[in-house]
Amino acid sequence: MPEEATIVQSDQLISADTANAVSILHLYKSFGNNHVLIDFNLAIKKGESVVVLGKSGSGKSVLIKCIIGLLKPDKGTIAVFGKNVSEIKEEELDKLRAKVGFLFQSNALYDSMTVRENLEFPLRRHWIKVSQVEVNKMVLEALDDVGLAHTVDMMPVELSGGMRKRIALARTLILKPEIILYDEPTTGLDPITGKEIIDLMNDIQEKYNTTSLIISHDMNCVRMTSDRVVILVEGKCYANDTWDRLQQNKDPKVKQFFE
Template identity: 75%
Template sequence: MIAEENISNKTIQQELGKPVITISNLCKSFVTNHVLKDFNLSLHKGENVVVLGRSGSGKSVLIKCIIGLLNPDKGTIEMFGKNIPELDHEELDRIRVKVGFLFQSNALYDSMTVKENLEFPLRRHWFETTQQKVDEMVMEALENVGLTHTINMMPEELSGGMRKRIALARTLILKPEIILYDEPTTGLDPITGKEISELMVEVQKKYQTSSLIISHDMNCVRLTADKIVVLIDGKCYAQGTFVELKKTQDPRVKQFFE
């Protein structure tokens, strides 16, 4: 149901939105392993783009280049009008506040409670916020993911799906304009994976965010993608909607949909 609505909305969103991320001729190598070779991609405002590719194809490298955790060898990554590889640490931090990043491993701070995990980004950036306001924002973020009862729990006490939801809540707490998801359903059972995918779509609708999703889980791709970019041999091999790519006869693309 959500997937159908999502697909029907995509054309309108793409027409209305302007690019929030534009990647041009991105290259990244590790010694002799050329992971990305002249990769191009654009993400428009309010759009969900999925980068689909096999394990080891360079999807995570791409997303880490976008957020500035890795420096590309060549190419540009324009986000909010700035070229990310050229920014210094302070400028990059200012951009990062507007971008949420959901890690594959969730990366919850395991020495902190759920509440402290959610408070951490707020305390770093919204200095003048009162404790009451912080508490309200934490509760709102937890309500969004349906886990208000876990507020005082430690990450180790949570299941895999709950950790993913808390990580998503932490990503949302600064109200980012763009969310980058690194394999959000990996390691989860199909039912929990579907719940997370639906949650991602709900979040996108509620906060009007743009999302770049790295995945090879076709259920997640089907539910969340407005546009799919297939990453093969370090390049944007094909792109289109889920329906368009499912009909393709290209064997290298078709293998993902079989």
């Protein structure tokens, strides 16, 4: 059995506490006979950084897609800032999504667009109406946050892998999201560049007091970015504690991630 400190008391994790940015209760998601999430429970407080750790195919990416409303749960409740993602109307969901930034593992930059145009894209797509002067200001501010203001008129093909990741993060920041969902933010990067992205994530967290949910296999990223680590095993939130406490845990299902 896991040590008592990491056992998840699911109903105690979810409350109507307004301090929670995200509350997930009794979440189920299957694809045919593949039961990916099974009674998954988690609460994330505003300003907290939580990393979800699990084996490939364990349901980590499915989880964040459910949170943002890209996938609909089979059962259960996901509340973002107190609003049930599955029940609100499309217009309200769109406004809620403007508060949630999503950093894709692949960066998802448009190769045919300049850096400026990539950053402008979410401003054009969302309901927010801003002048071109304001758009220019927001683009340059987001690029300043990631240290790449000089790339504004460059094409993605002209950028290194680390620079493309920074531009993708700048695009995520353009709407000043209150929550950022990171899907494997350091995958495919060399250790030095990966460390730079980790430092940047922490800088953003401190500057904007964002709430972060991070999916990662990079244990250096997990250790350096997390207030808490959630271990996803067999569709459930199996363990939920700090890095230091989980690292000392003797339960085999927890220990395998720290060996």
